[in-house]
Amino acid sequence: MQLLFDFFPVIAFFIAYKLTDIYVATAVIIVAVLLQTGVQWVRHRKVSSMALISAALVLVFGGLTLAIHDEMFIKWKVTVVNWLFATGFLLSHFIGDRPFVQRMLEANVALQRPLWLKLSWMWIAFFAIVGAVNLYITYNFSTDVWAAFKLYGLIGLTLLFVLLQGAWLASKMPADSSKQGST
Secondary structure: OHHHHHOHHHHHHHHHHHHOOHHHHHHHHHHHHHHHHHHHHHHHOOOOHHHHHHHHHHHHHHHHHHHHOOOHHHHHHHHHHHHHHHHHHHHOOOOOOOOHHHHHHOOOOOOOHHHHHHHHHHHHHHHHHHHHHHHHHHHHOOHHHHHHHHHHHHHHHHHHHHHHHHHHHHHHOOOOOOOOOOO
């Protein structure tokens, strides 16, 4: 259910795009992100940094798309978000005592520092590649193909990456995985 909630704005965007056009779909994703952020705040009294960054970029790039009437802004948003996440994950290697991915997962996963760093590099590569693939599709295919990629491709790539990451993590877990936190 959480995954559906996380992808709600993208799904709403795709449905609106199929029924109308890129500009109505852009307005829909702006409203959907604001709604999603509001629901997250009401339920948890906080909104994750990643969700806030993504929402802010939807507002900026979506707003520019609507104001200037140029669909390239909303198309570039996917790349900017992913590259910012890659940069943030990379910077976490140098700022603070733990990579960002460790801070997110250490309550449920026990790994040695070198494995946390490997996992972090996997996320950095994933975000960088997804951002590059989005640009390739943006400049080499129609808006219809890009919209389908935004829904099916991004969700599919993310699910595949998470499944592969889960399998990798399972192979690295210590035999006594009842111990919580980092070792």
